[in-house]
Amino acid sequence: MGHLTQRNLNTTRERLRDQVAHHLRAALISGELRPGEVYSAPGLADDFGISATPVREAMLDLAREGLVEPVRNKGFRVTEVNERDLDQYTEIRTLIEVPMVGRITRTAAHADLEELRPIAQEIVRAARDHDLIGYLEADRRFHLSLLALAGNDRLVETVGDLRKRSRLYGLTALDERDQLIPSAEEHLELLDLMVAGDAEGAQKCMTRHLGHVRSLWAEGTQEPESTPGGLKARLKSR
Known part of the structure; x- marks a missing residue:
């Protein structure tokens, strides 16, 4: 199919399904798997260089999350997120994350806040290096690890689900124009404010950051170019 950039998969059977689901989510977020298009499990499995069974199981997991929907005898269609959906997801995240x-x-x-600094630096580094998958993964870890400091596991799960549903289509085009770097640097700014004990400043920074993320959704309208070649023989076990 040639849509997915190189991934590293752990081929142990008990983890393969989760690994595939993770990489498919990343491809959905980056726009490599495009909204409205139908993808078959065998076709994606060929890209990954694995059997169709774990891919089909992973796609069913994504269907339960609302990221794709089954299409009889064809595969799975990537669900489309409209502007109203994105506005509502942003509003919910703002109501939760800012306070x-x-x-x-x-x-x-x-000390607990400072433990997040390497992740914030990783986000910036990935943005500058055009490591889109690394950027997305570090961004996810930073936000969810930060919220975990509140001690509410259900809250972390809720925000994690919202992040999956409000994926950043067209992120590849933004990355190519270096438009992800300012958003990446806001993580360090937020952390500095929190370490300094400036709760009001931190809340304002988070409000601005979520608004910045929403503006990236609006700007990321260019369709990403397909990556030439499939994944077969390019994936290496970890």
């Missing part, structure tokens, strides 16, 4: 950042700033130990 939580203030609360965490007031209650978290400085």
Whole structure:
């Protein structure tokens, strides 16, 4: 199929399904798998260089999350997210994450906050290096690890689900124009404010950051170019 960039998969059977699901989510977010298009499990399996069974199982997991929908006798269609959906996801995240950042700033130990700095630096480094998958993964880990400091596992799950559903279509085009770097650097700014104990400043920064992310959704309208060649023989076990 030639749509997916190189991934590394752990081929142990008990983890393969989760590994495939993770990489498919990343491809959905980056826009390599495009909204409205139908993809077959055998076709994607050929790209990954594995059997169709774990891919089909992973796609069913994504269907339960609302990221794709089954198409009888054809495969799975990537669900489309409209502007209203994106606005609502942003509103919910703002209602949750902004006050939580203030609360965490007031209650978290400085050492716990500083443990997130390497992840924030990783986000910036990945953006500058045009490592899109690395950027997305580090961004996810930063936000969810930060919220985890509040001690509410259900809250972390909720925001994680919202992040999956509000994926950044067209992110590849933005990356090519270096438009992800300012958003990446906001993670370090947020962390500095929190370490300094500036709860109000941290909340304002998070509000601005989520608005910045929403503007990236609006700007990321160019369709990404397909990656030449499939994944077969290019994936290496970890």
